[in-house]
Structures are given as structure tokens and as C-alpha cells.
Amino acid sequence: MEDNNVNRSKPYAYEIEGGVPLRGDIDISGSKNAALGIIAASVMVDGPCTLENVPDISDVKVMFDLCRSLGAIVDEIDTHTFRIDPTTINTYKASGPLVSKIRASYYLMGALLARCGKASIRLPGGCDFGQRPIDLHLKAFQLMGAKGARPSEINSGIVNLTAEPLHGAKIYLDIVSVGATINAMLAACKAEGRTEIINAAKEPHIVDVANFLNSMGAHIKGAGTDIIKITGVPFLPGNFTYSIIPDQIEAGTYMIAAAVTKGDVTIHNLIPTHMEPLSAKMREMGYQIEEGDESIRVYLNDPSDEIYSTSVKTSPYPGFPTDLQPQTVVLLCSAEGQSRMHENVWQNRFQYVPELAKMGANINVYERIAWVNGITRFMGATVEATDLRAGAALVCAALAADGTSYINHANRIDRGYEHIVQKLTSLGAKIKRVNIEEYSEEDTEA
Ligand code: UD1
Numbered sequence: 001m002e003d004n005n006v007n008r009s010k011p012y013a014y015e016i017e018g019g020v021p022l023r024g025d026i027d028i029s030g031s032k033n034a035a036l037g038i039i040a041a042s043v044m045v046d047g048p049c050t051l052e053n054v055p056d057i058s059d060v061k062v063m064f065d066l067c068r069s070l071g072a073i074v075d076e077i078d079t080h081t082f083r084i085d086p087t088t089i090n091t092y093k094a095s096g097p098l099v100s101k102i103r104a105s106y107y108l109m110g111a112l113l114a115r116c117g118k119a120s121i122r123l124p125g126g127c128d129f130g131q132r133p134i135d136l137h138l139k140a141f142q143l144m145g146a147k148g149a150r151p152s153e154i155n156s157g158i159v160n161l162t163a164e165p166l167h168g169a170k171i172y173l174d175i176v177s178v179g180a181t182i183n184a185m186l187a188a189c190k191a192e193g194r195t196e197i198i199n200a201a202k203e204p205h206i207v208d209v210a211n212f213l214n215s216m217g218a219h220i221k222g223a224g225t226d227i228i229k230i231t232g233v234p235f236l237p238g239n240f241t242y243s244i245i246p247d248q249i250e251a252g253t254y255m256i257a258a259a260v261t262k263g264d265v266t267i268h269n270l271i272p273t274h275m276e277p278l279s280a281k282m283r284e285m286g287y288q289i290e291e292g293d294e295s296i297r298v299y300l301n302d303p304s305d306e307i308y309s310t311s312v313k314t315s316p317y318p319g320f321p322t323d324l325q326p327q328t329v330v331l332l333c334s335a336e337g338q339s340r341m342h343e344n345v346w347q348n349r350f351q352y353v354p355e356l357a358k359m360g361a362n363i364n365v366y367e368r369i370a371w372v373n374g375i376t377r378f379m380g381a382t383v384e385a386t387d388l389r390a391g392a393a394l395v396c397a398a399l400a401a402d403g404t405s406y407i408n409h410a411n412r413i414d415r416g417y418e419h420i421v422q423k424l425t426s427l428g429a430k431i432k433r434v435n436i437e438e439y440s441e442e443d444t445e446a
Contacts, residue, residue, distance in 0.1 A: 006433040014410045014421070017430035018380055018401035021303070022263035024427045028251045028270045029055040029418035030080065030244035033104070034205035037182050038212045038244060039063045039084070040107030043072065044114040044186060045216045047238030048085040054244060055418045056080065058411070062101045066094060066108065086238075092116035095158050099124065106134055106179055109161060110186030113146060117163045123154070136173055136180035143169040144184075144191050168193030168232055176201050176316040181228070182209055188230040189218040197228040203317040204274050208245045215240045248274040250417060252324045253392045255279075255298045256331050257424070259287050260400040264299035265427055272296055277320040281328070284310050285335055309374060311340040319344075326352050326393035332372040333361050334400070341370040352390030355383040359397050359405065380405040388416045395420070399429055408436060 006012055030053035040063065042049050054060060056079050064074045064082065071090040075083045092112045099105040099122040112119035123134070135151065138159070142149035145167045148160045168191050171184050181201040186209075188195035200206070202224050210223030216238045219231040251270040255278060258265035272279070272291040279289045279296065285308050290297040309332065314322040322345040332339035333356070343349045350365045357363065358381040362373040380403030385391025391413035398405035407413070410433060413420065424431050 006435055008411065008414075008433070010435050011408070011437065012410055012433050013436045014395060014398070014407040014413070015432050015434045016380075016395065016398035016405045016407065018378070018398050018403065018405060020399070020428050020430060021261045022258050022265050022399065022424070022427040022429060025266045025268060026254060026423050026427060027268045028246040028254070029053070029057075031055070031205055031208065031247040032057060032059055032249070032416045033178075033203075034208040034244050035060050036063050036102065036104035037107055037205055037209040038242070039067060040104065040111050041186055041209055041213055042084045043067060043070065043086050043089065043108065043111040044190065045086055045236045045238035047087065047236075048083055049216060049238045050077070050081065050083045050241040052081050052241060052243040053246075054080050054082055055247065057414065057416055057418050059102050059104070059415045062098055063104065066098050066105060069096065069098060070094060070112075086115070089115065092118040093120040095120060095122040103132070103179075106137060107183060107186060109137065109141065109159060110183035113141065113161055113163050113166060113187050114190040117165060119159070119161045121159050123157045123159065134179070136175060136177045137183045140171045140173075140180055140184035140197075141187055143171050144187055144195065145169075146187070166191035166232075168195040168230070170196045170198065172198045173200065178203050178206065178316075181206055185210060185213070185220060185223070185228060185230060188232060189213055189220070189236065190234065191232040193232055195230045195232070197230075198226070200226050200228045201316055202226060204245055204248055204271070212242045215242050246270045249321065249323045249389070251275055251296070252278045252321070253327050253396070253417070254423075255282065255296060256324070256327045257396045257399055258298040260331055260334055260396050262300055262303040263427070264297070266295055266297040268295045270294060270296060277318065278324055278328070281310060281312055281320070282331070284308065285331070307335045307374075309335040309337040309339040311342070313342040314344045316345070322346055322349065323389050325349060326390045327396050329353075329363065329370055329372055330356065330393045330396045330400075333363070333375050333378070333397070335372075335374045337374055339372040339374070341372060343368045343370070351386045352393055355386065355390070355394060356397060358383050359394075359401055361397070377402050379403055382406040382408065385409040385412045388412050392417065399424070399431075406434075406436070
């Protein structure tokens with residue numbers, strides 16, 4: 001629908017002619033990370049469920065295919081509504097290549113342990129932000145009585161877990177981890193007795209997964225705080241329809257795209273409180289941020305207004321989201337003087353900086369800090385989307401740039417942004433997908 005002439009099974013780029021201020025209204029889609037957690041959680045329900053507001057993105061398609069590979073029946077009711085019947089699941093094994101396509105496949109560990117009492121899962125893939133261990137996930141399963149969760153028991157990249165049976169436990173996470181919090185929550189829902197997850201992550205999609213599970217019959221309290229309490233139940237009846245929350249990161253990306261192009265965009269179907277870390281920084285920089293009940297308008301009073309430099313540090317929710325870090329660095333490039341971005345969640349999340357430099361950015365990275373010197377304009381260039389959010393940052397820069405840019409590996413961006421070409425075009429952007437020559441390197445998930 002977005003581009004009839006492009007073959008998406010072949011390498012393609014986004015071609016962007018920059019310099020057009022974005023103007024108009026757009027709707028945010030369902031949250032990628034909530035959808036991935038919820039679809040995985042549907043595997044452990046004992047009846048069918050219907051999911052609404054499912055984003056039409058490639059990561060979600062992979063997760064549905066993973067569910068089908070386990071034997072679940074997944075029916076598309078319309079583009080954003082799916083019915084999942086997990087009662088036909090006939091295996092606890094997920095070790096094929098699909099597993100390494102998305103990082104969120106690790107949620108199948110908790111979900112299959114809860115459903116089948118066993119899980120045999122290949123270690124997940126994931127974009128290269130430095131180390132991405134799953135030791136905390138395994139520690140949580142071990143505390144609940146699962147066998148096979150010691151790192152030394154991982155065999156040729158496959159984790160073989162057995163619940164004998166799972167029991168409730170007090171789980172202290174020494175690092176705030178989104179994935180470990182959700183995985184522990186999944187396993188605990190059907191464990192015998194009570195589980196407490198202490199120092200839990202508080203991201204909006206954790207609350208959404210908990211709300212989904214509660215609507216299926218689970219007993220989870222405290223999601224969204226740092227202590228989550230779960231009383232295990234033997235059966236999750238399901239038979240419910242659940243609507244996924246809007247995507248905080250997609251919304252933030254469009255806020256930044258509107259700002260760097262000095263446009264005027266109202267973004268609908270978002271939750272303004274989820275955007276507060278970004279809204280506060282953007283106000284500090286001089287942007288006008290007008291909040292409605294479910295919308296945010298981003299604009300400048302006058303396009304010649306000064307944009308102030310600032311410093312940003314990523315941290316778990318309600319801190320500044322690391323998944324908006326690359327896009328925010330693009331925004332900082334448009335400020336006067338020197339700004340600072342401190343990446344506090346991932347060890348190595350500045351791989352996109354050399355790509356941004358090809359577009360004229362002046363950024364010095366020292367360990368986990370990027371010192372960003374303001375520039376007057378980005379210049380169009382051919383660049384690589386090194387991962388999903390890095391790619392989104394390059395899109396923002398290209399939209400603001402003088403001249404035409406080609407963003408290669410655009411499939412990585414399509415993993416997490418529904419109908420991005422169509423949405424940006426509706427705001428006046430000049431963007432299209434174009435097939436390009438074969439890449440030599442292997443594609444990986446971000
Ligand atoms: C999720 C998001 C990802 C986001 C990240 C942080 C999904 C599918 N992905 O990833 O987009 O960037 O949250 O908001 O929702 N850690 C450990 N041991 C573990 C697990 C994590 O040391 O067992 C460390 C990580 O190396 C990292 C930090 O904890 O430094 C946070 O990682 P985590 O919150 O687990 O990220 P993900 O759930 O993988």
C-alpha cells in the first residue's frame with residue numbers, strides 16, 4: 001500500500017529529500033514492545049484471546065510466526081486485530097532461526113515454562129548495544145525452582161528449562177531490567193504461591209503486559225511500581241479482548257521529527273504522561289509542547305527562535321528512554337552550543353554517530369557520553385541504519401537536511417515503525433522506499 005514498486009524482500013533504502021517542515025496530524029500505532037510481550041504472554045493462556053491496536057510491523061509478524069511454530073492458531077481479523085488460540089500448542093521448543101530474529105523471543109521462556117512446565121529456547125538475537133545478557137531472567141527462573149537456568153547449563157546456545165514445578169519466590173533484580181521483569185512476571189502467574197519482584201522495571205509496556213494477564217485471569221499487583229506481587233493461579237481462562245497501549249517511542253520519534261524540521265505537528269493517540277521525559281527536555285530547549293488528553297502538539301513560536309543546548313541522561317522509566325536516545329541526539333545537533341547525552345542503560349549505543357557525521361553532525365563520543373556540538377544544517381548523505389532507533393534518528397536528520405539522503409537497511413526501521421512512509425508523507429515529507437543493490441553483510445535485529 002505504501003509503495004507498490006518496491007520489493008521489500010530485496011534490500012531497500014528510504015530516499016528522503018529534506019528541508020520540508022512537517023505539518024499536520026498523525027496517529028500513533030500500538031506499542032511494539034507491549035505487543036511483543038503480550039503476544040508471547042498469550043501463549044500461556046488457557047483459552048483464546050483477541051488483541052486490538054496491534055502494530056502492523058515486521059517484529060510483530062515474527063512473534064506471530066513464532067506462536068504459529070509452537071502450534072497456536074493466529075487469525076488476522078483486520079490489520080490491527082488478531083485472535084490467538086494457544087490451546088493447540090503442541091511443543092515447548094523454539095530453537096529455529098525465527099527466535100534469533102527478535103530479542104523479545106526470550107519471553108517465550110517464561111510463557112512456555114508457565115504453559116508446558118518446560119521451555120527449550122534458542123538464545124535471542126538483538127542489536128549490538130554492547131553486552132545484552134539474560135542472566136537476570138535465568139536467575140529469576142532458578143529462584144522459582146526451574147532446572148537448567150544456570151549459565152553453565154546452556155547447551156549450544158539453547159536454554160533448556162524444566163519446572164518441577166515452579167513455585168513463588170522473592171526475586172530481587174540487581175539491575176532494573178524490562179525483559180527480566182516481564183519474564184519473571186510471566187513465569188510467576190502460574191507458579192504455586194506468591195512471587196515478589198523487587199526493583200522491578202516500571203516501563204509502560206510492563207503495566208500493559210500485566211493488565212493483559214490480569215484480564216486473562218492472572219493476579220498481578222503493583223506493575224508500574226518497583227515491587228510487583230503475583231499470586232500464582234493454575235488456570236488462565238482467557239476469552240477476552242485486549243487493546244494494546246500506544247507506542248511511546250514512535251510518538252517521541254515523531255515529536256522529534258516535527259521539532260528538527262521546525263514544523264507544527266499534532267500527534268494523536270498517545271499517552272502524554274509517557275512522553276513527559278521528552279516533553280520536559282524539549283520545553284527546556286525552547287520548543288512549544290501543547291498537551292491534550294491523548295495528543296501532543298509540537299511547534300516553535302517562530303522558526304528563528306533560539307534552540308537551547310541541554311544535557312540528557314537515559315535511565316529506566318520514568319527516566320529518559322534509551323530508545324529515544326539516538327533521535328534526541330539529532331535534536332541536540334540543532335541546538336546552539338554544546339549539549340551532552342549520557343547513555344546510562346546500554347554499554348554501546350552510539351554506533352550511529354559516524355553515520356550522523358556523514359550528514360554533518362559534530363559529535364564526540366567518550367565512553368558512554370556524547371558531546372554534541374550544534375550545527376546550522378544537516379546535509380543529505382547515504383547512510384546505514386545500524387539498528388532500529390539509530391535508523392529512526394537518521395530519518396529525523398534526513399528530514400531536516402539540505403538535499404537528498406539514502407538510508408540503507410531501512411528494513412530495520414520498518415521493524416518498529418508502522419507505515420512510516422505513509423505517515424511522514426501525510427505530514428508533507430518527501431520520502432519513499434527504493435530498492436538498492438545487495439548488501440554483503442547479514443541483517444540482524446535491533
Ligand atoms: C528492552 C527493550 C529495548 C530497550 C530496553 C531498555 C524490548 C523488546 N526491548 O530491552 O528496546 O532498549 O528494554 O529500555 O522491550 N541486563 C543485565 N542482565 C539481564 C538483563 C539485562 O545485565 O539479564 C542489563 C542490560 O545489559 C542493560 C540493562 O540491564 O544494560 C537494561 O536491559 P533490559 O531492560 O533488560 O533491556 P531489554 O529488556 O533487553
